[in-house]
Amino acid sequence: MTALTRTNPSPSSPAAGFGVGRTLRLGASRIAYETRIYFRQTDTLFFTFLFPVIMLTIFSVAFQGMGNVGANPDGTGGISQAAAYLPGMIAAGILLSGVQNLGVDIANERSDGTLKRLGGTPLPVLSYFFGKMGQVFVTSVLQIGLLLLVASVVFGVALPTDGGSWMTFAWVYVLGIATSAVLGIAISRLPRSGKSATAVIIPPILILQFISGVYLQFSLLPDWLQNVAGIFPLKWMGQGMRAVFLPESFAAVEPGGVWDLGSVAIALLVWLVAGLVVCRLTFRWIRKDS
Amino acid sequence: MTSADTAVSVEGLTKSYGAFAALKGVTFDIARGETFALLGPNGAGKSTTIEILEGYRDRTGGEARVLGVDPQHGGLEWKAKLGIVLQSSGESGNVTVREQLTEFANLYPNPRSVDEVIAAVGLEQKAGTRIKNLSGGQRRRVDVALGVVGRPELLFLDEPTTGFDPEARRAFWELIRGLKRDGTTILLTTHYLDEAAQLSDRAAVVAGGELVDIGPVHTLGPDEARVPIVRWSENGVVREQRTPDPGRVVADLFARLGEPAALEIVRPSLEDIYLELVSSYEREQEQVPA
Known part of the structure; x- marks a missing residue:
């Protein structure tokens, strides 16, 4: 160790600002930092980033022999198993990248002292949130891109070609990922320790995937279970994505016989706002008197 | 100030x-x-x-x-x-x-x-x-x-x-x-x-x-705590005396016993003073139950 020099090369002007500009600049820098760390964690890479691709592959291969979904009695028509599973896997990816990733990640950061350390620095809480949400957005775009690539190249799923479908995709995706990220930050309060984080957060998310039409065809679930799933956002993300990727005729098996995108938008918005309120009210760098 | x-x-x-x-x-x-x-x-x-x-x-x-x-x-x-x-x-x-x-x-x-x-x-x-x-x-x-x-x-x-x-x-x-x-x-x-x-x-x-x-x-602790201790062995028994004038005590010892066995003059270290401070505090607490 050597002594530090006294010289103070760039005395910044005192008004060099703790305003919005700084919050955004630090937020942008946090996105790069958080994203870099994300890809260094092999467990997140497997259970969050690659999970939907792996599940799509398994289901598509396993159920190939059952023929097409929604085929005519003579076996013609319908769509491949991969095409049928794709919308649900995209919705699951959105949920995992936001809720599971941030829920576990922030619970760990709270428990290992990262948040406490950050709380002692002049980092604005908002910049920290921007960093997390930016990381979720970047990694999730890559994840969905990979899913679409594998679906179309490996399993020959025909992707939509009309602008309208992709517009729907864009807003369902943006609303879905924003809601997921916010809910991830909100539920990171629940685990009491970093060790219990995965045990507390992963099981409910897994159950949600089973009842929300990710692994099991939603229209085959009993009404009461559909209604339970309808409370949570994943069902609505899945419904929105089915509207994008499935043929129009498949709307007939949806509840009410239509895609009902209006309800998708409302349900996701309600969850987004609720999540923001919970974050605003409950997020602290540390549990003050633990 | x-x-x-x-x-x-x-x-x-x-x-x-x-x-x-x-x-x-x-x-x-x-x-x-x-x-x-x-x-x-x-x-x-x-x-x-x-x-x-x-x-x-x-x-x-x-x-x-x-x-x-x-x-x-x-x-x-x-x-x-x-x-x-x-x-x-x-x-x-x-x-x-x-x-x-x-x-x-x-x-x-x-x-x-x-x-x-x-x-x-x-x-x-x-x-x-x-x-x-x-x-x-x-x-x-x-x-x-x-x-x-x-x-x-x-x-x-x-x-x-x-x-x-x-x-x-x-x-x-x-x-x-x-x-x-x-x-x-x-x-x-x-x-x-x-x-x-x-x-x-x-x-x-x-x-x-x-x-x-x-x-x-160097001023911590009561003045008595910093008073040096003269320690020697007499007839196989370790004796010690706290004194502000260790030189005189040693001279008297020498006059009385000749070269005293195991002679040392100990100035209480900071650690001794500290331990004395803490333990005297603890003794006081035991006497006055809260």
């Missing part, structure tokens, strides 16, 4: 957790540019005090000002003037030493050069190593580096040298002396009394949530 000369001012500070009183009215000031050590056994209230001053904990009663601000309401601009080395590090650390320091330097308006700080803590060889792959002592040096990279006016060091080997500890002392020469105010807690003696202008001994003594390190 006027408030402009005072970096930290604490008066009648109390902190209770339920029925347990962790701090029972602690009062002290730290001048700007001073290095001040808080000594005391585990659970004495050192960390509670320092964490209240860092803004991590809310006090139950009393007054506290840190750089002119109530630490319970310190904003980002206030935090930008502080450097905090917490008692425990234990971050997951999937970033390299240089990446982490760069990220933290970025948060401050007028940071030190990252390379200079890495050199100052002697981690040049490890700059590109991920923090999780460092040894405990090396991680502690990263903590110290993160605490000083923002060029703080006031540096909090909570047991900074735990896990250091003797060589690293001496090097760390040099680093602290350099910061002190630069005018940095330093509040240090430590178990190592030699460390307090080496670094601090003044020290306070805390026991059971109360300030037992305060002053320049």
Whole structure:
């Protein structure tokens, strides 16, 4: 160790600002930092980033022999198993990248002292949130891109070609990922320790995937279970994505016989706002008197 | 002291957790540019005090000002003037030493050069190593580096040298002396009394949530506690005598016994004085049940 020099090369002007500009600049820098760390964690890479691709592959291969979904009695028509599973896997990816990733990640950061350390620095809480949400957005775009690539190249799923479908995709995706990220930050309060984080957060998310039409065809679930799933956002993300990727005729098996995108938008918005309120009210760098 | 000369001012500070009183009215000031050590056994209230001053904990009663601000309401601009080395590090650390320091330097308006700080803590060889792959002592040096990279006016060091080997500890002392020469105010807690003696202008001994003594390190403890002890062996029995005039006692001994066996003159070390302070506090507490 050597002594530090006294010289103070760039005395910044005192008004060099703790305003919005700084919050955004630090937020942008946090996105790069958080994203870099994300890809260094092999467990997140497997259970969050690659999970939907792996599940799509398994289901598509396993159920190939059952023929097409929604085929005519003579076996013609319908769509491949991969095409049928794709919308649900995209919705699951959105949920995992936001809720599971941030829920576990922030619970760990709270428990290992990262948040406490950050709380002692002049980092604005908002910049920290921007960093997390930016990381979720970047990694999730890559994840969905990979899913679409594998679906179309490996399993020959025909992707939509009309602008309208992709517009729907864009807003369902943006609303879905924003809601997921916010809910991830909100539920990171629940685990009491970093060790219990995965045990507390992963099981409910897994159950949600089973009842929300990710692994099991939603229209085959009993009404009461559909209604339970309808409370949570994943069902609505899945419904929105089915509207994008499935043929129009498949709307007939949806509840009410239509895609009902209006309800998708409302349900996701309600969850987004609720999540923001919970974050605003409950997020602290540390549990003050633990 | 006027408030402009005072970096930290604490008066009648109390902190209770339920029925347990962790701090029972602690009062002290730290001048700007001073290095001040808080000594005391585990659970004495050192960390509670320092964490209240860092803004991590809310006090139950009393007054506290840190750089002119109530630490319970310190904003980002206030935090930008502080450097905090917490008692425990234990971050997951999937970033390299240089990446982490760069990220933290970025948060401050007028940071030190990252390379200079890495050199100052002697981690040049490890700059590109991920923090999780460092040894405990090396991680502690990263903590110290993160605490000083923002060029703080006031540096909090909570047991900074735990896990250091003797060589690293001496090097760390040099680093602290350099910061002190630069005018940095330093509040240090430590178990190592030699460390307090080496670094601090003044020290306070805390026991059971109360300030037992305060002053320049060499004046700590009652005057009697610093009275030398003459020890010798007479007829196989170890005898000792506390005296302000050890020379005369030895001369008398020599006159009486000739060369006394196992003769020594012991001046109580800081450690002896400290232990005496703490144990006499504990004896008092037993006599007056709370």
